[in-house]
Amino acid sequence: LKVQVAEIDIPCAFGPAYEGERVRGADLYAQCGGGKTQCTELVKMADMNKIEDGKVEIVGPDITDLKEGGTFPLGIFVQIAGREFQDDFEPIMERQIHHLINYIQGIMHIGQRDISWVRISKAAIEKGFTLKDIGVVLHAKFHQDFNKIVDKVQVTLYTKKEDVDKMTATARENYKTRDERVDKMTDEGVETFYSCTLCQSFAPSHVCTVSPERTGLCGAYNWMDCKASYEINPTGPNQPIEKGECLDPKLGQWKGVNEFVYKASRGAVTHYNFYSLVIDPMTTCGCCECIAALLPSCNGVMTVGRDYSGETPCGMKFTTLAGVMGGGASSPGFVGHSKFNITQKKFILGDGGLLRMVWMPKMLKEELKERIVARGEEMGVPGLFDMIADETVGTTEEEILPFLQEKGHPALNMESLVG
Ligand code: SF4
Ligand code: ZN
Structure with a gap:
């Protein structure tokens, strides 16, 4: 440079x-x-x-x-x-x-x-x-x-x-x-998603694809913002992507997106899924507001925000997680996402959606309370909010599992997450 x-x-x-x-x-x-x-x-x-x-x-x-x-x-x-x-x-x-x-x-x-x-x-x-x-x-x-x-x-x-x-x-x-502003929009309702490559200076192979139901993992850019950014600067970091043929509706994979990401990552990333953290998740860069991780013994997932500095049940603090997977790779079992994305309807829907959420820091949970309660009701589990453990319950899988069992957390009866 x-x-x-x-x-x-x-x-x-x-x-x-x-x-x-x-x-x-x-x-x-x-x-x-x-x-x-x-x-x-x-x-x-x-x-x-x-x-x-x-x-x-x-x-x-x-x-x-x-x-x-x-x-x-x-x-x-x-x-x-x-x-x-x-x-x-x-x-x-x-x-x-x-x-x-x-x-x-x-x-x-x-x-x-x-x-x-x-x-x-x-x-x-x-x-x-x-x-x-x-x-x-x-x-x-x-x-x-x-x-x-x-x-x-x-x-x-x-x-x-x-x-x-x-x-x-x-x-x-x-x-x-x-x-x-994107709350009423759906991924099915648009033909065009937007790329964001603003973070490639730190994570060279990282390409965010921003769809109405998956805001950028930094939380700063949603679909509307990318659209406006493209209007201001047509050769800039936010390019329209014709999503093209849907290759997997459950996991969220499109032919047009794969082709774009392959080029924009200079061949490093061939494909990724929008709605899964287990199978070929979207790439993650160091800016993510939150990082979700698989918790195999609980048959669920956890997520942690940047503003929580304590231990988490996946065995890593946020800073460690961001260091391990913030380089722009797709890391099965983990995915970076925005806070808002947690309560968007497509959030890890390919893995079971928000009903898989078994642990969040108390602060993040409280911040999103209204939306988590509403999403739980929508998904048929009205008490979901109170079933999600936090650091006051425990910070290891062993510590939180009895709580989940006692509360009857839906993840425990869902299809096994680990093959
Ligand atoms: Fe763009 Fe945010 Fe993704 Fe960075 S994290 S590439 S700024 S949407
Ligand atoms: Zn970034």
């Missing part, structure tokens, strides 16, 4: 060459998010005369006020105005924050939405990096890369806990509205 230093007025080098760079423990100056503090991102459309182009405001202490090794909460709030801008474009702009912050030498960005994680190196601080530079980068790159739709960009960076919490609550309402 060639280092492409555009005219972006920050003290650090900037460009795609720095995207894959890590900030390891010994190099770390300070961090936010990653389960230690709250770190949230939100892009919102604004009225042309309500914002000031290029304004970057830090509300609260800056990184220079922190001691080495410190943590701080962060809310990145970007407002965009443009004659051609639509609120449908907000998620697309928001997802750019990931690679744009990664382009800054010495700064690392992981995740998205309300589970972001930013690590800042000592080297960057020595060069003079401050939080304002995040705003400078977003302003400059949004203009450069999206000049068709962007006229004004204003960035506010919140670093006081109460402000970040308030912004996070607003952000979650926005995420919910966006997620629900």
